[in-house]
Amino acid sequence: MTVQSEILAEIKTYDRIIIHRHQRPDPDALGSQVGLAEILRATFPQKEIYQVGETVEGLRFLAEMQIVDDQVYEGALVIVTDTANAPRISDDRFKLGEKLIKIDHHPNDEPYGDLVWVDTKASSCSEMITEFALMFPNELTLNTSAARLLYAGIVGDTGRFLYPATTARTLEIAADLRRYPFDASALNREIEQMPMKVAKLSGYLYQNIQVDENGAGKVILSQELLSQYGIDDSETAAVVSLPGVIDEVLAWGIFVQQPEGYYRVRLRSKGPIINELAKKHHGGGHPLASGASAKDLAEVAEIYDEIKEICHAYQR
Numbered sequence: 556m557t558v559q560s561e562i563l564a565e566i567k568t569y570d571r572i573i574i575h576r577h578q579r580p581d582p583d584a585l586g587s588q589v590g591l592a593e594i595l596r597a598t599f600p601q602k603e604i605y606q607v608g609e610t611v612e613g614l615r616f617l618a619e620m621q622i623v624d625d626q627v628y629e630g631a632l633v634i635v636t637d638t639a640n641a642p643r644i645s646d647d648r649f650k651l652g653e654k655l656i657k658i659d660h661h662p663n664d665e666p667y668g669d670l671v672w673v674d675t676k677a678s679s680c681s682e683m684i685t686e687f688a689l690m691f692p693n694e695l696t697l698n699t700s701a702a703r704l705l706y707a708g709i710v711g712d713t714g715r716f717l718y719p720a721t722t723a724r725t726l727e728i729a730a731d732l733r734r735y736p737f738d739a740s741a742l743n744r745e746i747e748q749m750p751m752k753v754a755k756l757s758g759y760l761y762q763n764i765q766v767d768e769n770g771a772g773k774v775i776l777s778q779e780l781l782s783q784y785g786i787d788d789s790e791t792a793a794v795v796s797l798p799g800v801i802d803e804v805l806a807w808g809i810f811v812q813q814p815e816g817y818y819r820v821r822l823r824s825k826g827p828i829i830n831e832l833a834k835k836h837h838g839g840g841h842p843l844a845s846g847a848s849a850k851d852l853a854e855v856a857e858i859y860d861e862i863k864e865i866c867h868a869y870q871r
C-alpha cells in the first residue's frame with residue numbers, strides 16, 4: 556500500500572477532518588491547505604472539513620480561515636500541509652486530533668505525525684495535493700475552486716515557474732489545473748500586485764543592497780525603516796525575491812527586524828545551498844529558499860559572513 560493510499564483510507568475513515576499549514580502562510584501554504592479542503596468537500600459532502608490558522612490580510616483573495624472550538628478536534632483527523640516542523644504549524648491545537656498526517660515538500664527534518672508523505676522533489680505542496688487528486692480520479696473530485704487554489708500555490712512557490720524546482724511534471728500538473736474555468740490571469744495579477752508602499756520599499760532595496768565580490772547580498776530592514784514606509788513584516792514577502800534579478804547577486808539575506816528587536820532572516824539563492832546555514836540559526840527550509848532568525852546585528856553580521864563564505868566556495 557502506498558502512503559497516498561493510506562492517506563486516502565484515513566480520509567475515508569474520519570467524519571471530521573481539520574487541515575492546518577504553517578505560520579505566516581504564503582500562497583503555497585494556503586493553496587495546499589484549502590485546495591485539499593475543497594477537494595474533500597467536493598468529494599465527501601457528508602463529512603465536516605475545516606481549514607484553520609491565522610489570516611494574512613494580503614492573501615484574503617485566496618481563502619478565509621474558519622474558527623473552530625477545541626472540542627471539534629475530538630476524534631478528528633488532522634492533516635498538516637507544507638510545514639516541515641511541528642513548532643511552525645499555525646494553531647498548535649493540531650495535537651488535539653485523534654490522528655495526524657503530514658504532507659510536505661520541505662526536507663523531512665522532523666517527521667511528525669502518524670503518517671508522513673514528504674516529496675522534496677515536488678515544486679510545491681500544492682503540486683503534491685494535485686498529484687494526490689490525480690492519482691485517484693475515480694475517488695477524489697478536483698473542482699474549479701480547488702484548482703484555482705492549487706494553481707496559485709504552484710505559481711507562488713515556483714516564482715511563476717522560474718525556480719529550479721519547476722519540473723516537466725510541475726508544468727503538466729499546472730496545465731491540468733488551468734483547464735478548470737477560473738480566471739488565471741486575474742489570479743496571477745493578484746499574486747503579483749503590490750501596494751504602492753511596497754513598491755517604494757523595493758526602490759529602497761535596490762538602492763541599498765550590499766553585494767560582495769562573490770555575489771553575497773544583504774539588505775537590513777529595520778523597524779524604523781519599516782514604519783517609515785508603513786510596512787509590517789508580512790508585507791515584506793513581496794520584496795524577498797527581488798535581488799534575484801540582479802546579475803551580480805548569487806545568494807542573499809533579507810534581515811527584517813521584528814517589533815521585539817530580533818531579526819527574521821529570509822535567505823534565497825541561485826545555486827549555493829543555504830538551508831544548512833539556516834539550521835545553524837534556528838531555521839531551516841529548502842536548499843535554495845530558507846528562513847532563520849538572528850537575535851541582534853552581531854548575529855546578522857555573522858550570517859552575512861557565512862553567506863559570503865558559501866558564495867566564495869561556490870564560485871571556486
Ligand code: AMP
Pocket residue numbers: 577639640643661795820821822837838839840841844845846847848
Ligand atoms: P520565508 O523566507 O519565510 O519565505 O521562508 C522560506 C522557506 O524557509 C520556507 O520554505 C519556510 O518553510 C522555510 N523557513 C522559514 N523560516 C523557517 C524557520 N524558522 N524554521 C524552519 N524553516 C523555515
